[in-house]
Amino acid sequence: MSDLSGLYQELILDHSKRRVGDGALEAPHASHHELNPTCGDEITLGIRLDASGTKVEALGWEGDGCSISMASASALTELVVGTDTAHVRELIDGFRAMLRSQGAGEPDEDLLGDAIAFHGVSKYVMRVKCAMLSWVALEACLIEAEARATQV
Amino acid sequence: MTLDSKQSAPAPSRGLDVAAIRRDFPYLAQELNGFPLAYLDSGATAQRPVAVLDAERAFLEHANAAVHRGASTLVGTSTTAFEDARATVARFVGAGEREIVWAENATDAINIVALGMADAAAGLGGPEADVFRLAAGDEIVVTEAEHHADLIPWQRLAAKTGATLRFVPVNDDGTWGIDDAASVIGPNTKLVAFAHVSNVTGHIAPVTDVVELAHRHGALVLLDACQSVPHRPTDFAALGVDFAAFSAHKMLGPNGIGVLYGREHLLDALPPARTGGSTITTVTMESAQFLPSPQRFEAGTQPVSQAVGLAEAVRYLERLDMQRVHEHEVELAELLVDEVSRIPGIRLVGSGAGVERGALASVDVPGVHAHDVGQFLDSRGIAVRVGHHCAQPLHRRLGLRATTRASAYVYTTADEVRRFTAALAEVRPFFGVTA
Numbered sequence: 001m002s003d004l005s006g007l008y009q010e011l012i013l014d015h016s017k018r019r020v021g022d023g024a025l026e027a028p029h030a031s032h033h034e035l036n037p038t039c040g041d042e043i044t045l046g047i048r049l050d051a052s053g054t055k056v057e058a059l060g061w062e063g064d065g066c067s068i069s070m071a072s073a074s075a076l077t078e079l080v081v082g083t084d085t086a087h088v089r090e091l092i093d094g095f096r097a098m099l100r101s102q103g104a105g106e107p108d109e110d111l112l113g114d115a116i117a118f119h120g121v122s123k124y125v126m127r128v129k130c131a132m133l134s135w136v137a138l139e140a141c142l143i144e145a146e147a148r149a150t151q152v
Numbered sequence: 153m154t155l156d157s158k159q160s161a162p163a164p165s166r167g168l169d170v171a172a173i174r175r176d177f178p179y180l181a182q183e184l185n186g187f188p189l190a191y192l193d194s195g196a197t198a199q200r201p202v203a204v205l206d207a208e209r210a211f212l213e214h215a216n217a218a219v220h221r222g223a224s225t226l227v228g229t230s231t232t233a234f235e236d237a238r239a240t241v242a243r244f245v246g247a248g249e250r251e252i253v254w255a256e257n258a259t260d261a262i263n264i265v266a267l268g269m270a271d272a273a274a275g276l277g278g279p280e281a282d283v284f285r286l287a288a289g290d291e292i293v294v295t296e297a298e299h300h301a302d303l304i305p306w307q308r309l310a311a312k313t314g315a316t317l318r319f320v321p322v323n324d325d326g327t328w329g330i331d332d333a334a335s336v337i338g339p340n341t342k343l344v345a346f347a348h349v350s351n352v353t354g355h356i357a358p359v360t361d362v363v364e365l366a367h368r369h370g371a372l373v374l375l376d377a378c379q380s381v382p383h384r385p386t387d388f389a390a391l392g393v394d395f396a397a398f399s400a401h402k403m404l405g406p407n408g409i410g411v412l413y414g415r416e417h418l419l420d421a422l423p424p425a426r427t428g429g430s431t432i433t434t435v436t437m438e439s440a441q442f443l444p445s446p447q448r449f450e451a452g453t454q455p456v457s458q459a460v461g462l463a464e465a466v467r468y469l470e471r472l473d474m475q476r477v478h479e480h481e482v483e484l485a486e487l488l489v490d491e492v493s494r495i496p497g498i499r500l501v502g503s504g505a506g507v508e509r510g511a512l513a514s515v516d517v518p519g520v521h522a523h524d525v526g527q528f529l530d531s532r533g534i535a536v537r538v539g540h541h542c543a544q545p546l547h548r549r550l551g552l553r554a555t556t557r558a559s560a561y562v563y564t565t566a567d568e569v570r571r572f573t574a575a576l577a578e579v580r581p582f583f584g585v586t587a
């Protein structure tokens with residue numbers, strides 16, 4: 001039997017209910033809408049950087065989707081707010097690498113913290129997109145926000 | 153609801169010998185996540201019996217050659233097999249041989265009509281194609297419940313021709329009746345397209361009533377028969393539709409082949425949207441004259457072994473007897489509706505008990521996303537479909553984003569249905585959602 005608890009870790013079920021960061025962000029520097037066409041899951045994520053343009057000051061999202069996609073957005077918010085954009089990029093790369101691992105290897109806990117709970121998702125190819133949804137939106141936001149910051 | 157008398161003729165319930173049938177399907181003997189597989193996703197794609205796999209293989213081992221091209225003995229053998237397959241399918245759906253056109257799948261079949269009509273509007277096809285010419289002021293009617301395959305081609309046709317796309321409204325449960333159709337179909341209607349059996353609600357359309365209404369206004373009717381031809385005796389001539397589409401892979405047949413049915417005189421007048429080799433009589437440097445149906449539509453090398461496989465699937469279904477198939481599925485549909493309705497807090501899409509429906513049930517589990525429902529069922533060896541089932545507008549209309557669908561077929565047992573509903577009842581507790 002496939003161990004469902006490997007996929008639906010306590011932390012994921014908990015985040016899917018707590019939904020940290022749920023709610024549209026006021027005056028975002030960038031926002032991005034991401035849709036998973038196979039299931040219709042969607043998220044709009046907004047980001048605000050600090051005055052220096054190198055730190056994530058605030059993040060907010062509105063979304064509708066499965067527990068994996070919503071929990072992932074929630075966990076992402078906890079990890080990212082207050083950190084350097086350079087570190088956020090590392091997080092995104094690390095999270096993506098973990099989800100592409102198809103269950104192999106050990107995730108980098110020092111980098112990913114609580115987000116290692118999503119390692120189990122990587123074994124379920126059809127669910128990887130769910131977990132990536134908010135991270136892809138974050139990546140797009142970062143590019144846009146930084147482009148704006150350098151323009152001013 | 154009006155059922156087409158042709159299809160609901162009462163007959164003594166004889167059902168099917170499901171245990172014997174299952175032995176013909178190696179796929180079903182698998183385990184899924186440590187449980188015996190309960191395959192409840194035949195509405196998306198059906199599994200194939202050994203007879204179909206063998207027929208394709210035997211054809212490829214002994215009879216494969218270019219069809220309708222050249223004059224050798226080998227070509228004669230393959231062409232005969234190919235055309236025999238067409239005759240078999242034609243007999244199965246109450247059609248003449250020239251009324252059956254091979255397509256890639258049902259989606260492609262619908263596109264052949266939509267694209268041909270766009271060509272007619274663009275001036276191709278001569279006066280006999282007038283019946284297909286749309287212009288501003290003309291209306292194309294579909295229902296709010298259509299599969300994207302029976303919606304988007306019409307959106308495109310409307311955009312190309314200036315015609316207006318209009319929608320038969322559905323009730324809050326996703327079903328609709330002849331009165332709803334009559335509220336939209338009128339003198340400007342040129343084409344009406346709808347599913348015979350909905351792939352989301354299982355709703356059975358009042359086909360003959362709609363045909364009568366549409367024809368009274370001079371409109372053509374296209375029937376999306378994807379979820380009916382595999383499951384119930386279907387006779388297009390008796391239904392009176394002008395066109396119909398269905399896919400082999402949903403009726404125990406191969407991938408890569410579908411069927412467009414059309415009344416002969418209409419097919420002969422419809423401009424072929426895809427042109428090329430094998431479709432013509434005379435070709436000059438400047439122009440080409442097209443063969444009558446079906447050849448005019450079958451451009452390029454055709455899915456020959458797939459046609460042979462589909463014909464074997466048809467013979468398999470005929471051996472089971474489509475009336476019995478239908479009765480078996482009526483029983484399973486009743487069981488599905490009955491069992492699902494017993495689970496507290498679960499919303500069943502479509503009509504409830506007492507109304508006949510296709511043997512499928514789409515459900516919403518409040519508080520748990522369909523993906524998570526599907527994952528839970530998957531861990532119990534139960535294969536279902538989750539998502540919008542290619543019917544986003546219908547889900548939006550129902551106030552839903554995605555549902556979980558179980559669909560049955562000839563090899564589905566009552567026990568599998570009960571495993572589905574028993575597991576469904578555990579979903580909300582697992583995800584910690586209280587009633």
Ligand SMILES: Cc1ncc(COP(=O)(O)O)c(C=O)c1O
Pocket residue numbers: 195196257258259260299301302347349350351376378379399410542
């Ligand atoms: C009602 C209905 N129409 C159209 C289709 C499209 O069939 P296909 O993907 O084989 O072209 C399907 C199946 O997905 C269906 O259920």
